[in-house]
Amino acid sequence: MSARRKKKKKTAKTGSTVGSPSVQQRSGTVRAAVTPNQSVSVAPAVKNETRPKKDSQTAQPKKLDRSRVRAIFLDGLLLNNPVLTLMLGLCSALAVTTTLLNAIGMGIATTLVLVISNVAASFLQKRISGSLRLFVHIAVIAVLVMGVDLLMQALTPGLSKSLGIFVPLIAVNGIILARAEAFASGNALGAAAWDGVSMGVGYTVVLCIMGTIRELLGAGTLLGHSVFGSGFQPVLYLALPCGGFFTLACLAALAQHLKRRLGGKRE
Amino acid sequence: MNQEITSTANKSEQPVLPARHFPHISAPMKTRHIMLDVVISLIPSVAVAVYFYGLRALTVTLMSVLLCVVFEFLYRFWLKKPSSIGDLSAVVTGLLLALCLPAAAPYWMVAVGDFFAIIVVKQLFGGLGKNFMNPALAARAFLYSFPALTAVGSASGGWFWKGIWSSVGTASSETPMALMQSGKLPSQSLSQMLFGQHGGSMGETCAAALLLGGLYLIFRGIINLRIPSCYIATVAVLTFLFPLGGNDRLLWMTYELLGGSLLLGAFFMATDYVTSPVTRGGQVLYAIGCGGLTVLLRYFGAYPEGVYFAIILMNTAVWLLDQIRPRRFGAPRFDAWKKRLSVFRKEKGG
Secondary structure (H helix, E strand, O other): OHHHHHHHHHHHHHHHHHOOHHHHOOHHHHHHHOOHHHHHOOOOOOOOOOOOOOOOOOOOOEOOOHHHHHHHHHHHHHHOOOOOOOOOOHHHHHHHOOOHHHHHHHHHHHHHHHHHHHHHHHHHOOOOOHHHHHHHHHHHHHHHHHHHHHHHHHHOHHHHHHHHHHOHHHHHOHHHHHHHHHOHHHEOHHHHHHHHHHHHHHHHHHHHHHHHHHHHHHHOEEOOEEOOOOOOOOOHHHHOHHHHHHHHHHHHHHHHHHHHHHHHHHO | OHHHHHHHHHHHOOOOOOOOOOOOOOOOOOHHHHHHHHHHHHHHHHHHHHHHHOHHHHHHHHHHHHHHHHHHHHHHHHOOOOOOHHHOHHHHHHHHHHHHOOOOOOHHHHHHHHHHHHHHHHHOOOOOOOOOOOHHHHHHHHHHHOHHHHOOOOOOOOOOOOOOOOOOOOOOOOOHHHHHHOOOOOOOOHHHHHHOOOOOOHHHOOHHHHHHHHHHHHHHOOOOOHHHHHHHHHHHHHHHHOOHHHOOHHHHHHHHHHOOOHHHHHHHHOOOOOOOOOOHHHHHHHHHHHHHHHHHHHHHOOOOOOHHHHHHHHHOOHHHHOOOOOOOOOOOOOHHHHHHHHHHHHHHHO
16 A cells, blocks of 8 residues: 555656646556556646645545536547547547447447446545555446446347447447546546546547548448449548548547647637 | 847858868759659650550549649648649659559549648658658559459550540450469460550550660669669569469569569669668668569459559568668678677577
8 A cells, every 4th residue: 555655646746747737646547557658648637626645535526516517528529538639449449430320339338338437436436445446447347338238239239230349348448447547536426427428428529520431431321321322432441440540640630730729729 | 249149140141161172073963853864764654555545544644743743732832831843753753653543544533642642641741751651652552442443454445535534435354463363374475565555554554665764764873773673583583483373484474574563663663762771781671572572462462463562561661671780881790690699699598
């Protein structure tokens, strides 16, 4: 326990120069759980937060007040977009987006898991010891994904079949664990749930844009309906994996551009 | 203080270090001269294509060149960067892309290819000298995404004026390369393979015209023989050793060398300065890799022609091949290798 505390202090000290204070408290654990780069790229979430450098057991969870609602939503949609900025959950984002329908289904499923796991993480933050937190989160997420998978198999068998392995793989999706670790376990229930919703919406929007582009140009259809007529020559490149990377890169560049413009206006 | 600064500023307008002392030979060799030579060397191939496929070959080529220049100009103009159309590299890209396409290619496909080559592959990465792939080849690979169009055999014999505006009647006589992938020798004789008269992309038509252009480049000192010769030799050796379909080895090898875009790729595309290694050893390895991949892709690939993909793949490995450094002047032979091996031994022992 003491070793952990030391590590946390270190990251808090070095982290304050890198990014915002709001995301740094848990950055040590995120780093251990995911990969080193992802926690660094986290952009400022909510600036007026000051966190006590204590263990989460004694710190007061941050509540959702009116000023944070917009900030958290904008965070999920653009500033801290899970796919375009945090670069999390890329595997599913690239593999699933060959059609718009798949993208929508995947987005909704992930959002569902994300919201519930965030709520659970927020609820459990004071009830479990710090050293067990990661394992409990993973167990909770795995159970949730099993539920969602079974639900999809029962309600939308066609979609479930076309998504294939990627529904069970939500369990190891970096977005869900990162939000549970980095955000939800330091925030109150309402804020955690709202963060889950906005992150899920951000993920779904990006997937839908990618799915629209790739299905429209790669197959000439949209939600299975032919759009351009028979004369259209589909761009096979976009339907292939390389097209997924290409679309993602273009969108990420666009997101950077938008963020820069938004930042310029704020200043 | 201010006066001092202004005085130094005035001085600095004159050359600080006039490099004058030795009798230097000035060589007015600029990118434009190199590119102009490449353009000249490609003219025979374009002429042959026009002879065989009619005026449409010329319109496709001219449009490709024009669009490349326009895209390059617009991008640089829009981003307020100095214009770079003067170095003629866009012209070469347009020419090479056109020569990779069948003459029956629709105009919009040429436009899409030009856009991809200039904007995405070349300018987004910073312009000439910073592209990690040959723009024309990358665009050609991108155009493989239109399966219906790349299968066009572009049969020879379209009359001169025919089909400038409408797309050429796509009599899909199988190209020699498509036949050879299934292990059959094409029906054309060897002299027909050498001088044209078979389907395929514009640049594949006449091996003799390509050789002429390549020799011109070597004669002018624009490229050296290392990459083309290693490339072609690798393909020759591999196809001689492993002929498909139990054909005669020598005949099979000759058809493989003369058919397809091998000569175009070996002389004009693999030798691109930007996307080929700098050192001798690197260039040899690069060319051998190109040759091996070409044969593998021709034999086992999904498309009949593997030259484009082989060169692109090796382009992406150039950074690695550039790690091979030449021997330090005066250093004993294999010194670097001995050092590396000794480190390895120490690690193993300790």
